[in-house]
Amino acid sequence: MRPVLLIAGRECAAFFRTSAGWVTIALYTLLSGLWIALSTLRPGEPATLRAFFGVSHWILLFVAPAISMRLIAEEKRSGTMEVLMTSPISDWQMVLGKYLGAVGFFLLMLSPSLVYVGLLEALADPEYGPIATGYAGVILVGMLYLSAGLFTSALTENQVVSLLSTIFFFVLLELGVTQGARLAGPPFDRAIYGFSVLLRAGDFAKGIIDTGHVVALLAGSAWFIVLSVAVVESRRWR
Amino acid sequence: MIELRDVQKHFGTVHAVRGVSLDVPAGQIVGILGPNGAGKTTTVRMIAGAIPPSSGSVRVSGLDSVRDTIEVRRAIGYLPESAPLYREMKVGDYLAHRAGLQGLRGTARRRAVDSAAEQCHLGEVMRRRTGQLSKGYRQRVGLASVLLHDPKLLILDEPTSGLDPEQIAETRGLIRALAGRRTMLLVSHILPEVERVCDRILLFARGRVQADGPPGTLMGELPGAGRYTVEASSAGSLGASAEMVFGALPGVESVEATPLNESWTRYLIAFAPSAGDQRESIALAARSANLLIRELRPQATTLEDVYLRLMAYAENDPGLSSRAAPAAGAA
Numbered sequence: 001m002r003p004v005l006l007i008a009g010r011e012c013a014a015f016f017r018t019s020a021g022w023v024t025i026a027l028y029t030l031l032s033g034l035w036i037a038l039s040t041l042r043p044g045e046p047a048t049l050r051a052f053f054g055v056s057h058w059i060l061l062f063v064a065p066a067i068s069m070r071l072i073a074e075e076k077r078s079g080t081m082e083v084l085m086t087s088p089i090s091d092w093q094m095v096l097g098k099y100l101g102a103v104g105f106f107l108l109m110l111s112p113s114l115v116y117v118g119l120l121e122a123l124a125d126p127e128y129g130p131i132a133t134g135y136a137g138v139i140l141v142g143m144l145y146l147s148a149g150l151f152t153s154a155l156t157e158n159q160v161v162s163l164l165s166t167i168f169f170f171v172l173l174e175l176g177v178t179q180g181a182r183l184a185g186p187p188f189d190r191a192i193y194g195f196s197v198l199l200r201a202g203d204f205a206k207g208i209i210d211t212g213h214v215v216a217l218l219a220g221s222a223w224f225i226v227l228s229v230a231v232v233e234s235r236r237w238r
Numbered sequence: 239m240i241e242l243r244d245v246q247k248h249f250g251t252v253h254a255v256r257g258v259s260l261d262v263p264a265g266q267i268v269g270i271l272g273p274n275g276a277g278k279t280t281t282v283r284m285i286a287g288a289i290p291p292s293s294g295s296v297r298v299s300g301l302d303s304v305r306d307t308i309e310v311r312r313a314i315g316y317l318p319e320s321a322p323l324y325r326e327m328k329v330g331d332y333l334a335h336r337a338g339l340q341g342l343r344g345t346a347r348r349r350a351v352d353s354a355a356e357q358c359h360l361g362e363v364m365r366r367r368t369g370q371l372s373k374g375y376r377q378r379v380g381l382a383s384v385l386l387h388d389p390k391l392l393i394l395d396e397p398t399s400g401l402d403p404e405q406i407a408e409t410r411g412l413i414r415a416l417a418g419r420r421t422m423l424l425v426s427h428i429l430p431e432v433e434r435v436c437d438r439i440l441l442f443a444r445g446r447v448q449a450d451g452p453p454g455t456l457m458g459e460l461p462g463a464g465r466y467t468v469e470a471s472s473a474g475s476l477g478a479s480a481e482m483v484f485g486a487l488p489g490v491e492s493v494e495a496t497p498l499n500e501s502w503t504r505y506l507i508a509f510a511p512s513a514g515d516q517r518e519s520i521a522l523a524a525r526s527a528n529l530l531i532r533e534l535r536p537q538a539t540t541l542e543d544v545y546l547r548l549m550a551y552a553e554n555d556p557g558l559s560s561r562a563a564p565a566a567g568a569a
Binding site: 083088090 | 283286287288289290308309311312314316318319320322323324325326327335336338339340341343383
């Protein structure tokens, strides 16, 4: 486990050693803050962060791949992958460390949003249950996007290719689910809607914790991590 | 320390390494030479555990590079070409990170970093980001990073690639100092570097070892090693021409004469490569024939001569097997 934490720590710190990490945090905070200011912090609005969670799921569709795009692609481009591949660590440890590093940065990126909770507390009397489930949803969705980005990053040396392919994958998934469910109709549409990340995430924002959603999002993340390890391992055999 | 047995490596349809077998005993410094695409880097990557062989076996310190890959990697310090580093990290942080990956913790980790930094003279740049360093310093950081766990085997792939002459001299000195009690594989294009540093040379071409031996042996056995340049005058000779006198020496294969002026002629006398030192016999023959000699010197054979000749040989023999080329000695 120690090599995993070492790699995760380095990976997370690397975001803060370059401007990219700070810019990502600033953009996310700015966009979500604007949304909060325009939609929630208004007289008569309910004291919830539902709007913030809703917009976060969309923002993360672009921000999470931007975080994950460098994870392995940059190692391959700069040649440091060779250093990792000849270090006494397994491919599993390397990939998991990189993923956890990205998740760590993602959590730090989310942390300024706790200010919104403080604002709600100062201005009204919010319910903390939906806020907690909302955060759980954002974190699970972010983890899924990051794992998919990790996978595309393992497939290429080009960070932009990784970024775009992750975004396109999830956009096409949502479009495909919507159109597919509409065409299939009942009773199959329900099963097809199960593939929609945004629909599952929406329930968290409403304060619903559905075990099925939690398992689906975590299983999706695990699946992409396994694929990433397979891609890294295949480099040795190709 | 290293045992390769009939190692082959394919990348799709490309046959990068073709049946390489060799043994490297502990403490030996081995230079690996060859043109681009010869299979040098692929071979050292297999030894370092980065990639497995397609067939055959690679063992390091008795450990199989595929089955015991983590242990093999722990025993090796491998510096890939161009010394890749995390450019955003400070030198000290980078070395500490690499030491951590080698399983070092706490005081042992700090000591390893200090020791490697001292060996590679990095004291003054420990707080600078690696991306801000000159190529020479980056190379030193790379070298330091492979010393942290005090490996018994060092593999350095083109350690002076892209450096200026001053940096090359510095790095070469550092490599010599690091060799010490370690086994070292040094992949290089710079022939004088290999000639000066290494006990043994492996010449690769077309995925095979074309020659294997100590630099002196390789150079000594190359046709042309037994060649001598003699500048002589027949002015006071006893009748026989210098060409006849030198041509009558035992073991002489040819004598070429090039007149320099009315009195002096330069002779290029070629003996069989195994003839040994013939300077004395040439001088005695000249004295007995009353020839005047103003210069007598063996022709220097460089590693470059060996390299170019063997590469030409490999080029002209596409069906070459893993046997050594005729001019090469065996280690």
